[in-house]
Amino acid sequence: MMMTLEILAAQIREVLIRENSPASREQVAGLLKSALRGEDFVAAQFVNEVGQRKVLYEDPTLGFCIVAHEYQGAKSSGPHDHGPSWAIYGQAEGETLMRDYTPVAPGQVREERSYLMRPGDVHVYNEGAVHSPSRVTSTRLIRIEGMNLAGVVRSECKVVEGA
Ligand SMILES: [Fe+2]
Known part of the structure; x- marks a missing residue:
């Protein structure tokens, strides 16, 4: 079966309408992962100008969004959460060095681990x-947001060193 944006959205919807939990989001991540294996699917999402953020699909009732991102050249973001939402990152092209943090005090975090995200x-x-x-170089991502994060205030955190 040829994967399309509409099919992926319907599959995600089917999972999230039953249950919206960390476990079900892992299922959604699995759906995104298999979609990213399709070169045609990935190419189709970037056929038109995407820029740094383009909402490809926003679910009218559940509110989740499928979002494409294209970053030209190096691009880094400081430690942040996604406000009241969850987000699933899918690497489509290029590589992202991701760091995860543990909170140690209000607004303060310590680096927990880092890993390279490769296509897929x-x-x-x-x-x-x-x-x-x-x-460090240009990348393309497809992300699933629990709600449209445009305009949602993210908490920026300060990194503290040491044990
Ligand atoms: Fe993020």
């Missing part, structure tokens, strides 16, 4: 999870 890699960040992506 997918990762779930649940509500309150703090991470920072950094890219």
Whole structure:
């Protein structure tokens, strides 16, 4: 079966309408992962100008969004959460060095681990999870947001060193 945006959206909807939990988001991540294996699917999402953020699909009732991102050249973000939402990152092209953090005090976090996301890699960040992506060359991503994060205030966190 040829994967399309409409099919992926319907599959995600089917999962989230039953249950919206960290476990079900792992299922959604699996759907995104298999969609990213399709070169035609990935290419189709970037046929038109995407820029740094383009909502490809927004679910009219559940509110989740499928979003494409294209970053030209190096691009890094500081540690942040996604406000009241969760987000699933899927690497479509290029590589992202991702860092995850543990909260140590209000607004303060400590680096927990880092990992390289390569094309096809997918990762779930649940509500309150703090991470920072950094890219040294151009990248393309497809993300699923629990709600449209445009305009949602993200908490920026300060990194503290040491044990
Ligand atoms: Fe993020």
